[in-house]
Amino acid sequence: MILITGASGNVGSEVLKQAATVGLKIRAAFQSPDKATKAPAGVETVIMDYAKPETIRPALQGIEKIFLVGPPVRDLPAMEANFIKEVRAAGPKHVVKLSALGGRESVFPGWHRDSEENIEASGLPYTFLRPNGFMQNVVNYNASTIRSRNAFYGCQGDGAVSVVDVRDIAAVAVIVLAATGHEGKSYALTGPEALTNTQIAEKISRVVGREISYVDLPPAEFRKAMLSAGVPAWSADALLDLYRFYREGKASQVTKDIERLTGRKPIAFDQFAQDYAFAFQAEAKAAS
Numbered sequence: 249m250i251l252i253t254g255a256s257g258n259v260g261s262e263v264l265k266q267a268a269t270v271g272l273k274i275r276a277a278f279q280s281p282d283k284a285t286k287a288p289a290g291v292e293t294v295i296m297d298y299a300k301p302e303t304i305r306p307a308l309q310g311i312e313k314i315f316l317v318g319p320p321v322r323d324l325p326a327m328e329a330n331f332i333k334e335v336r337a338a339g340p341k342h343v344v345k346l347s348a349l350g351g352r353e354s355v356f357p358g359w360h361r362d363s364e365e366n367i368e369a370s371g372l373p374y375t376f377l378r379p380n381g382f383m384q385n386v387v388n389y390n391a392s393t394i395r396s397r398n399a400f401y402g403c404q405g406d407g408a409v410s411v412v413d414v415r416d417i418a419a420v421a422v423i424v425l426a427a428t429g430h431e432g433k434s435y436a437l438t439g440p441e442a443l444t445n446t447q448i449a450e451k452i453s454r455v456v457g458r459e460i461s462y463v464d465l466p467p468a469e470f471r472k473a474m475l476s477a478g479v480p481a482w483s484a485d486a487l488l489d490l491y492r493f494y495r496e497g498k499a500s501q502v503t504k505d506i507e508r509l510t511g512r513k514p515i516a517f518d519q520f521a522q523d524y525a526f527a528f529q530a531e532a533k534a535a536s
């Protein structure tokens with residue numbers, strides 16, 4: 249049986265959906281009991297909090313493989329270390345960790361690298377999935393101003409990023425969870441092309457039939473905007489550092505790992521924009 253953690257999140261929910269479709273035997277771990285009630289029919293669920301070891305132990309019973317997803321917070325290494333401690337105590341299980349591309353070059357991927365190092369030292373079999381920035385971020389973080397102002401904002405300048413669709417990350421996760429031969433490997437997951445935010449704005453414009461602009465702000469101004477929108481200072485600073493990394497063109501590499509593992513090309517942004525066009529239309533807000 250496979251344990252899918254973070255099952256309510258962007259990636260975990262898609263992995264859950266795709267794993268259920270191919271008939272894998274799954275237990276889905278939710279932090280929130282409310283969200284657990286929305287799991288696909290037939291999926292076994294468990295309530296688990298990384299901060300509470302007594303909730304981790306029952307979640308691990310009868311499990312052979314784990315999809316490990318931590319939330320994007322500065323406590324991620326500590327949360328995942330709590331979890332790994334319980335996995336070691338429960339006996340060897342293959343941990344497929346959702347990580348991030350970038351390693352020590354920026355704060356967010358650095359938190360993931362801390363956790364990877366802990367897993368490497370644990371002696372457990374592991375696989376690391378290291379995605380670049382998600383295409384879905386433009387829906388989760390920018391759709392609201394795209395709808396209301398035909399614009400989105402940031403400070404990544406002309407830095408191009410090989411953004412990846414969460415559906416492709418999930419497809420790779422399911423392949424790795426379903427088969428052997430991936431132990432000790434790390435996969436760098438990118439989309440098929442590196443795009444600047446201006447190019448992303450052009451692509452969304454074509455799909456929605458009106459002009460959408462990307463507005464680049466000085467980092468200090470963007471930080472102020474994030475703080476006034478309620479983003480905690482530690483998170484705003486980590487995001488600013490990520491945008492610095494993007495601005496420097498360091499997240500533009502295009503890899504072949506998705507194509508090698510799935511046997512097909514990764515989803516292009518043009519396809520993503522068509523599939524999610526509704527989120528950028530004014531009527532989407534009323535319906536959501």
Ligand SMILES: NC(=O)c1ccc[n+]([C@@H]2O[C@H](COP(=O)([O-])OP(=O)(O)OC[C@H]3O[C@@H](n4cnc5c(N)ncnc54)[C@H](OP(=O)(O)O)[C@@H]3O)[C@@H](O)[C@H]2O)c1
Nearest residue numbers: 254255256257258259279280297298318319320348381382
């Ligand atoms: N966004 C990107 O562009 C990007 C790029 C590369 C890597 N990543 C990494 O990908 C990972 C997943 O991203 P995502 O967008 O899927 O995250 P997400 O939507 O925020 O999902 C995080 C999941 O973790 C659960 N969770 C939070 N606190 C928990 C706790 N104490 N115990 C147990 N579960 C807990 C959440 O449950 P609730 O719903 O109940 O809170 C949720 O299911 C993150 O680690 C992020 O750093 C993101």
